[in-house]
Amino acid sequence: MSTDSRGAARRARGRGRYTRGVAIAIGALVVIGGAAAGTGLTQGPRATSIQQDPQAAAVQSGSRVIFTANEALTDIDPSQVTVEPATDFTLDAAGRTVGVRFPTALDADTDYTVTIDGVQGIGGGPTSTLTTSFTTPKASVLMLERDATGDDRIVSHTVGGSDGDAVFTAAQIDDFRATSAYLIATTVDGDGTMHVTVVNRGNGSTHEIALPGSGIVTGLQVSERGQLYGFTFTDANLSAAGGRENVLFTGSLASSDDPAPVVVGGSEPSIDRWRFVPETSSLLLNSFNGDLTLVDRQDPDGEVSSFGTALGIEGVARSTYTALIDRLEEGFVELDLASGEQRVLTDAHLDGDALLGHILPLPNGDTLRSYAMLEDGIPTTSRIVTMNQDGDVHDIAETEDGDVLQQVCASPSAQYIALTVSDSSGAAYDGGVQSLPEIMETRIYDAATGDEVETWDGFDISWCEVGPW
Template sequence: IGGGPEANLSTTFTTPPAGVLALERDPDGDDRIVSRTIGGSDATPVFTAENIDDFRATSAYLVASIVDEETMRVIVVDRASGEQADAALPGPGTVLGLQVSERGQLYGFTFTDQDVSAESGRKNVLFTGSLAGAFDHAEPDPVVVGGEEPSIDRWRFVPETSSLLLNDFSGDLTLVDRTDPEGEVSSFGTALSIEGVARSTYTALIDRIEEGFVELDLATGEQQVVSTADLGGERLLGHMIPLADGGTLRSYALLEEGIPTTSDVVIVDPEGEAREVASTSDGEALQQVCASPSVQYIAVAVSPIAGNAYGGQVQTLPQEIETRIYDADTGDLVEAWPGFDISWCEVGPW
């Protein structure tokens, strides 16, 4: 209980510029992962190697798969100290599908033995491990489902949980708790692919065989069909990324006589209303789209179609790629940088 004159208190604060990491490949020299900020100065290299195939990053670590002569390595970098460590691999082979989880600072990848055959060897087996553990030579663990190590096509860390969402080559869609030694799973039927799991939610965007794209609640198993968007003309859906507010980030290619031409990148709200963010020009190919964690910015990776040779990495892309950053509200072009595979994305563009 009190009294006295009333007063209005106010304060102001400024958030730091949005930052992002990107991969720049160089056919004539070392590849590099660089750090950039919106409205900032030149790129700052944070990791270089002769052949970088892929990378992902958390707030504390960066993990990169590199091709070293005829073998692949996975290197973990402490972003604060710059210290590097080789992550233990199951053996010589191919590493794909590199991903990280902020919760627990984890990393994962699918692994195929170098000498795999129809009769023996591992093919696309999923391994996960601790990023900090790489500095103590801890080995990543294979993901076990029903006592076996399945071959995984698509997968995702489920944000803020210890679970993994898996889609194997038979189409089975399962949720696995990586801390459960028995490998108990929750089955969600079959799917063509996993498009993503929205940040700060327990909702996955799934491509079903019959229903098409659906939002799947991983806690209850309930799902609802994703609303369609009418952009006019004959369109082909390319990308669809879930957003935390229930909307989606999508790309649509305009078809002329059945042939894809230019592409439009749009944000579609939960009611199906579309807002255009960006578009490509004639002679450009859209490689990837993704949103910054706050969805303040949209990243669009494009490459020229003509005279743009593919690189020689395990996961190849055209040598010349540009990533354009757009304001998600206004659609204004904010930045245009060389490189791709930026750290805002859950996975690479392959």
């Protein structure tokens, strides 16, 4: 056989192998494609991404778990959603996205599972289940420790974990508040001059907020929404001739710009008590003359909502547009800031004579209360309870003989209750601008069991909206 003939034969055999190879490859692709199509037709929609932030969920109301599916979905009904442990939620879904929103903060150090059953593509076909699990971190707080012989400290603590790390120190710290991103503190120099300092909790950088003049800062508060701060300011040279008295100033924690006074009806009113309204840009104000008004910080010249008069503001629930107000005639009421409707709160029925000391709204609609127990009309110990809207009372704790209860407040989800107490036989007031007994401690209780889980030196725990004054 000639060389040309052998070459032609090899080329023919090569073309045959190539043709058979292509046919095999195409056949394999057909099989794989058919299998994939079959899988797609039998398994139903699946999640391509799941967004969740356990850290934020444990400290803020309104956090979400967001599922994104690989195809557009039919309508999802809330009955298809299960959250374990059982937790209130709302549902929003559109196209390929399903969001499960928690109106209140979730409990700390807890395993959660969110499941959506019966999920179906908009084109029909089989259903599937979308699910995710996550664990919230342990509860953490900041607290103020004053030192009569050294620097004052703001320290961090974790329930059931590490504690005692100083995050800010100064010769004299009067008050502080904190958001997830910033810490703001009021300090006092040796000559009595006050300063307001903001600390970026992410990188430790600081900047000072310029005060309107020489004077006293009180009523420090912060808002997680928008990262805002506010305080009331009184001129050092206030006299009968004039000067600012408890004028409210607000500003951005992220900026060193001068704070702006809150203007109502063209003037700067003297404010006795006030609160940021959670998840809004509004401020609830109670002036010295008793006026109770709601103003929008972002639109200070806009319409002001008036709610009559009040003796004080006890708090605004984190997850609702509801404030707890002290009225002259009705006593304590829950005021819906959206509608103006109010509900008069009843007193707790306790064994023995008792005098109400503290009352705060909780995210679930209950109230947290302290009562001084009386013997022959004289206060002895304090009893701390929660009370629901049906009047059912749940005991949390009772102070010991010799304790003086200074403040009570709850963690973001009301999983824990904090009691700040001083010793009635301890050292005298510490001499600060807003003085308190020199020796203070804060006790943390599990709200469900009443067990005391931590005891720390200090006060002004960051769970509280305001300090204990």
